[in-house]
Amino acid sequence: MHAAHASVPHLLVIGGGFAGLWATRALARAPLRITLLDRSNHHLFQPLLYQVATAGLSAPDIAAPLRHILRGQGNVQVRLGEAAAIDAQARTVTLADGSVLDFDYLLLATGATHAYFGNDAWAAHAPGLKSLDDALHLRRRLLLAFERAESCDDPAERAAWLSFAIVGGGPTGVELAGTLAEIARHTLKNEFRNIDPAAARVRLVEAGPRVLATFPATLSDKARRQLERLGVEVSVGVPVTGIDAGGYRLGEEYVAARTVVWAAGVAASPLARALGVPLDRAGRVPVEADLSVPGYPHVFVAGDLAAVSRTDGSAVPGVAPAAKQMGRHVAAAMRARLRGRQAGAFAYRDFGNLATIGRMAAVVDLHGFRISGLLAWWFWLAAHVFFLIGFRNRLVVLLNWAWAYWSYQRAARIILGRDHDQAPPL
Amino acid sequence: MHAAHASVPHLLVIGGGFAGLWATRALARAPLRITLLDRSNHHLFQPLLYQVATAGLSAPDIAAPLRHILRGQGNVQVRLGEAAAIDAQARTVTLADGSVLDFDYLLLATGATHAYFGNDAWAAHAPGLKSLDDALHLRRRLLLAFERAESCDDPAERAAWLSFAIVGGGPTGVELAGTLAEIARHTLKNEFRNIDPAAARVRLVEAGPRVLATFPATLSDKARRQLERLGVEVSVGVPVTGIDAGGYRLGEEYVAARTVVWAAGVAASPLARALGVPLDRAGRVPVEADLSVPGYPHVFVAGDLAAVSRTDGSAVPGVAPAAKQMGRHVAAAMRARLRGRQAGAFAYRDFGNLATIGRMAAVVDLHGFRISGLLAWWFWLAAHVFFLIGFRNRLVVLLNWAWAYWSYQRAARIILGRDHDQAPPL
Structure with a gap:
């Protein structure tokens, strides 16, 4: 060729x-x-993928066609x-x-x-988040759960539709749990007639002793408290031992939940x-x-x-x-x-660690300089928008965020695609 | 209940x-x-659906959740x-x-x-445009056609991937054809190494004697000339008599084309x-x-x-x-x-007829006040953005349009979903 x-x-x-x-x-x-x-035909800004899953951003806001990024580089051919x-x-x-x-x-x-650590059967019931297709699938699952609860007459089934679990207390799990709690408590307020979305149970489940384990323990504690303030129930120290269509098993306890999200391992x-x-x-x-x-x-x-x-x-x-x-x-x-020379050794330069938790809450650890809460959230926002590829995307993302900040609304609450899940048809 | x-x-x-x-x-x-x-969980602003199909707008830009629109109206319950x-x-x-x-x-x-007028077998090869899912499917098909042409070594097959037909010369067909020609000629410029996207054949096929048949004949003529200036080949007066995976039959002529879009009937x-x-x-x-x-x-x-x-x-x-x-x-x-009274008769109030053709080209007929070209395009743009539901959507759509106008780029050139079409896997 x-x-x-x-x-x-x-x-x-x-x-x-x-x-x-x-x-x-x-x-x-x-x-x-x-x-x-x-x-895929696009480069994906993966750090903001959870925002597509939680309906804050549209898929094209965090992706750019590889061809377009590289159009001016004559020695490259992009191939799908x-x-x-x-x-x-x-x-x-x-x-x-x-x-x-x-x-x-x-x-x-x-x-x-x-990675489901050998429990591949869980994959069907607890989708993960790695691609835009994953994010749109998750968005559909999260939004449909509230819809199903609204049109459901059986109280136990309704409660199961309003029971959410995010498995894995790393950055992705924390982001998803915090944002989902915000959606339930604020975004969907006054929109349902049979259910109170704020009554939804959003649980973050971590098998290890604390959330955000790569951060210093003090910031893990702060993150946990910020999550709880947002309405997330945080469970640490007990592993998930089973996931099926009806719920999950935490240690010995079986919890009915129609929506389980996998953020536990890659x-x-x-x-x-x-x-x-x-x-x-x-x-x-x-x-x-x-x-x-x-x-x-x-x-x-x-x-x-x-x-x-x-x-x-x-x-x-x-x-x-x-x-x-x-x-x-x-x-x-x-x-x-x-040039016929030997290449040097790779040395990782660690600039620090950021994680966002939800509305106005984040933790930042820059080599001992540690902040949390609102200030950390602004820092996180600035860093992520700065690194996002493309001028237009930055502007659109900032606009969506400003709008979400003032209105508590989320721009992309659109259920796309037909639902081929295990759930009964609507 | x-x-x-x-x-x-x-x-x-x-x-x-x-x-x-x-x-x-x-x-x-x-x-x-x-x-x-x-x-669906959303109200769809259908007049801009073709913009989602042609990657100018994201799906959430032209849709708003019904629940959210009606949240303040106490006598309504929304049900999915x-x-x-x-x-x-x-x-x-x-x-x-x-x-x-x-x-x-x-x-x-x-x-x-x-409606495929009794030719239901055509549906698999010539998708139409009525919902957001349709638009995302069409977007995938259009963008993938250029990708397949790029990675294809056989000249005849490559030409078939670069051959597009839009069946139906009504407003939707005209919009799609004009925008697709713009994508091929401008948006994708310099991005491919094996093909010249500008060489793509974009054909608008109308069985009747003219495009935009609901407009006065003078505006149909103008629309046709504007389409041709954008690079669209306009065929009128000959019906499509067959569509299959490899192309379409126009009267007696068989044209190889891997992408046929149906805009001919509802x-x-x-x-x-x-x-x-x-x-x-x-x-x-x-x-x-x-x-x-x-x-x-x-x-x-x-x-x-x-x-x-x-x-x-x-x-x-x-x-x-x-x-x-x-x-x-x-x-x-x-x-x-x-109130126990009889209802009056419905009387349609006709404010006129607008259709957009592509970049800076449109036709407007307001009871004898007829304009075309750039001025008509601005009028069309203002009317559509004005009627779009929701403040945020209007702002985002305007921003995307301004960006597209100056850069010739399209914000949503992201291929989503796996490809389950008749086309060979990538």
């Missing part, structure tokens, strides 16, 4: 997330032909497609449609997906297995210091798919800044290779 | 479109219990659900989930759906048949002068589902202003009935 330019090495980048896109952009002037392959198999030795990638792409260098940056994208190298327990690829794959110096892994240690031995977290830094490092390593 | 208020008559409104919603709002102070039943059967005699409606609603008065306002919602009264050829309900159903004075029909004649014998068109007027008339008729 690229025979005409056979003299220029071909870099295939799989995944247009933070790692893949940042690597691609940093190679704008490199003497390479780059193919960026993604199964799904990688099915990798032959690192033969340097080929086979797509789901059967076509084959060859490469001289490969960057695998396909990120992470939900595993590396299954494509990592295609490399044929040893993976860590989460399915990630332990990489060399320059982020290349052991035994395959022409193959790099970056982002959530890479298992990388910090100098103190702790793992580099699966967050957007780390993925961007890895992407840029792979670009630097590629440039060094093209 | 409403036993507690059994003394107050119960009006059941089916359909939260322009007719049903306007009737409901006009009865805010009437001594009635009103149930508004819709299978789909009517499956009507017994006008027994005064009951059975929903798809098996529950039964009884009524004293019924307003049936379920509008229209696509038929009344199939629920009309449930009334058991004679329908007209398009499946609409011929109503009495007060919009009630012959033989069932307690049942009204309004909007696209009603077959109503003007004083000169011509039919009231299926447009938003007519639906709103009918909705308000049914409200007035209901109020008269409740």
